[in-house]
Amino acid sequence: MEILAQPSEQLSAPFALGTFQAAGARDAFPGLVVGDRVLDLRQALPNAPADTLAVLAQWEETLGELHRLAADRSRPGQRLDGLRVHAPVQPRQIFQAGANYRQHVIDLEVAHRSPDDPRSPEQARAEIAAVMDRRAREDQPYVFIGLPSSITGPYDEVELPSWAAKPDWELELAVVIGRRTHRVKTDQALDYVAGYTIANDLTDRASVFRPDMPAIGTDWLRSKNAPGFTPLGPYLVPAEFAGDPGDLQVTLTLNGQTMQDESTKDMLFGVARLISYISQYAVLWPGDLLLTGSPAGNGLHWGRLLRDGDVMEGTITGLGTQRTRCVAPRQARGGAR
Numbered sequence: 001m002e003i004l005a006q007p008s009e010q011l012s013a014p015f016a017l018g019t020f021q022a023a024g025a026r027d028a029f030p031g032l033v034v035g036d037r038v039l040d041l042r043q044a045l046p047n048a049p050a051d052t053l054a055v056l057a058q059w060e061e062t063l064g065e066l067h068r069l070a071a072d073r074s075r076p077g078q079r080l081d082g083l084r085v086h087a088p089v090q091p092r093q094i095f096q097a098g099a100n101y102r103q104h105v106i107d108l109e110v111a112h113r114s115p116d117d118p119r120s121p122e123q124a125r126a127e128i129a130a131v132m133d134r135r136a137r138e139d140q141p142y143v144f145i146g147l148p149s150s151i152t153g154p155y156d157e158v159e160l161p162s163w164a165a166k167p168d169w170e171l172e173l174a175v176v177i178g179r180r181t182h183r184v185k186t187d188q189a190l191d192y193v194a195g196y197t198i199a200n201d202l203t204d205r206a207s208v209f210r211p212d213m214p215a216i217g218t219d220w221l222r223s224k225n226a227p228g229f230t231p232l233g234p235y236l237v238p239a240e241f242a243g244d245p246g247d248l249q250v251t252l253t254l255n256g257q258t259m260q261d262e263s264t265k266d267m268l269f270g271v272a273r274l275i276s277y278i279s280q281y282a283v284l285w286p287g288d289l290l291l292t293g294s295p296a297g298n299g300l301h302w303g304r305l306l307r308d309g310d311v312m313e314g315t316i317t318g319l320g321t322q323r324t325r326c327v328a329p330r331q332a333r334g335g336a337r
């Protein structure tokens with residue numbers, strides 16, 4: 001379902017990028033958000049970029065022009081509240097950091113303990129905390145691959161598949177790459193970041209592990225990549241306006257109740273270490289996404305998983321707010337596919 005209603009709050013950054021569509025228009029367009037107005041970059045930039053990927057492909061050359069356009073008050077643009085907001089970018093690749101928040105991992109490990117585990121919850125928590133501290137000092141990040149087809153807009157409805165027995169939320173800081181990145185050092189890695197946005201990495205907890213093949217371990221294809229399982233946006237905020245990525249507050253509410261409220265300080269591996277690690281084994285391209293992991297406070301921890309009608313609101317310091325409503329499968333609602 002397409003949702004045209006937009007949030008009333010204005011962006012705190014001087015400008016940001018996004019992907020927008022006017023009511024009744026056939027095509028979406030890359031836009032420069034300045035306050036409550038949006039400038040169509042297909043008309044404003046000399047190379048007439050078709051989408052935000054085209055803007056990011058020449059990010060270093062274009063950033064100065066975006067500054068100039070944002071300062072030019074003679075270009076009024078379109079009203080934000082009259083536009084549909086799509087995901088700010090459609091990446092070619094999505095890299096996802098798993099088990100990257102200390103408290104989140106401790107909570108999950110305790111929740112997934114075997115019924116015959118002789119340790120008390122307190123003993124298990126202390127032992128797992130020690131493992132996490134050692135991992136941050138000595139080990140490497142754990143990164144897997146996501147599918148771009150899972151991405152949806154920041155205000156779109158999220159259809160919960162009928163097969164997803166335990167759908168859960170995971171609000172995360174998402175990094176948007178700004179230039180080709182390969183084998184970079186940690187102290188240089190942030191130079192390759194174009195900006196940041198918000199991602200909700202929905203996960204079906206019941207599908208994470210394969211009961212038929214326990215030796216294989218996690219099954220991220222089934223558990224994380226259903227259509228719409230990665231609400232993204234609303235905007236791509238340039239890195240220079242986003243502040244310290246290692247000190248941002250990640251907050252998710254469910255039907256108005258706060259479930260996640262944690263600082264990115266709790267990450268075991270920060271943005272720079274993650275980018276450097278990934279780039280040793282793969283090439284990252286402009287527009288690629290890096291999801292940095294979920295802080296504590298997921299549904300499994302609360303004993304309350306997603307269901308039809310739930311409304312999630314996710315905010316990260318300086319990056320805006322996304323709002324998504326969960327709905328039952330269309331067949332269950334009597335609609336046609």
